[in-house]
Amino acid sequence: MATISSTDRPVVIAIDPHKASWTAVAVxxxxxxxxxxxxxxxxxxxRSLRRFARTWHGNIWAVEGAHGVGAPLTARLADDGIQVVDVPAKLAARVRLLSVGHGRKNDDADALSVGIAALNATHLNTVSVDAAITALRAIVEHREDLITTRTQTINRLHVLLTRLTPGGLAGTLTANRAAQLLRSIRPRDAATKVLRGLAVDMVVELRHLDRRICKTDSDIESAVKDSGTQLTTLHGIGITSAAKILSRVGPIHRFRSAAAFATYTGTAPIEVSSGEVTRHRLSRAGDRQLNACLHIMALTQIRSDTPGRAYYQRKRSEGKSKREAMRCLKRRLSDVIYRQLVRDARLHGADPGGHSGATLLSRAAS
Structure with a gap:
């Protein structure tokens, strides 16, 4: 964690990164x-950025979205031994909204908001660039892109098939089923011939995507095994979910506690109490991809005979709704994953510092 103290009176080199430009503001x-x-x-x-930063000694670099569009700059700085503070885009946006100027937006204002956020926030993560994690995240995101493209291709193919035969093809549409149907179609006019040709091309494209997804799945499985993680021993965490967690969490020592990790995963409820009424609501913040992994894990545990299911049923018997009980379970499972990641770090010789009192017992995991 990086804590910026006002007593140190630092100068923050705040960066608003884009694909083609970097805007820096010294704050x-x-x-x-x-x-x-x-x-x-x-x-x-x-090089110009580095010369710009040398004007102020003891400066701190802060990059908005250091793991996203700011990743190339972050990697270069890391190679030169310079630590970077990661400022979430939502935090910078809030600063800009509350600043003088009625939320006017340009690159200079964005960079200034990043710098103010870095100075005001008490606990921001310093970016740790790990080549294996970077590669794993790239593979996982590539798989998601392939899945999206495959879904779009399936939808387009289904539309074509409905124009070639009444009702199209019922059930799950696959390349083999579509090819079998197309073999039975004998075009009698130019329009049908063109539509059938397009459908054949899409079947070829679909098979190509299936092969690429299969290869990506194999690469992800190898990467997860090479990492030595034991996340897949938790009930409801498969290879894909484990890869997504590892690639998006990074070094677990970035989080000072299980509560901080729960905030990052979006499972920590937000208190909205007023007067004598004490209540909490669902958090929409946090990493939604990690939150989705926890949701799948929770559903899997509820459908099986696991301690997670028993915990969920206990919450239901206490009068909580299905959604409230699910939120409670996801919050508990966030702790389970956190402790497993801490255990993995210790087994591999990493120092998970700052995790005093972390138990090795999983209360809701099989």
Whole structure:
């Protein structure tokens, strides 16, 4: 964790990254811009940023979305031994909304918001660039892109088949089933011939996507096994979910506690109490991909004879609705995953520092 203390009076080099440009603003303790610079995303642009930062000694670098569009710059800085503070885009947006100027948005204002957020926040994550994690995340995101493309291809193919035969093809549409249907169709006019040709091309494309997805699944499985993680021993966590968790969480020592990890996964409820009424609501924040993994894990445990199911039923017997009981279970399972990641870090010689009191017993995992 990176804690920026006002007593140190640092100068933050705040970066608003884009695909083609980096906008830097030096922000001092007064929360006012000291200087600004906009450079292209290139080797010379990076050198200009470094020269810009050397104007102030003891500076701190803060990048919005350091694991997203800011990842290339973060990696270069890490190679040069420079630590980077990751400022979430939502946090910077809130700063901009509350700033003077009625939320006006441009690159300079965005970078300034990043710098103010870095100075004001008490616990922001320093970015740790791990080549294996970076590669795993790239593979996982590539698989998601392939799945999306495959779904789009299936939908287009289904539309064509409904125009070639009444009702199209019922049930699950696969390349083999579509090919079998197309073999029985004998075009008698030019339009049908064109539609059948397009459908055949889509079947070929679908088979190509299936092969690529199969290869990606194999690569992900190998990467998860090489990581040595035991996440897949938890009930409801498969290879794909484990890969997604590892790639999006990164080094577990970034999180000071299970509660901080739950906030990151979006399973920590938000208190909305008022007066004598004490209540909580669902958090819409956090990493929604991780939240989806926890949701799948919770559903799997509820459908099987597991301690997670017993916990869910106990919450239901206490008068909680299905959604409330599910939220409670997901919060509990977040702790389970956190403790497993801490255990994995210890087994592999990593120092998960700051996790005092973390038990090795999983209360809701099979």
């Amino acid at each position: 001092g303790d007064s929360r006012q811009p000291l200087a600004t610079l906009r450079v292209s995303v290139s080797r010379e642009g990076y």
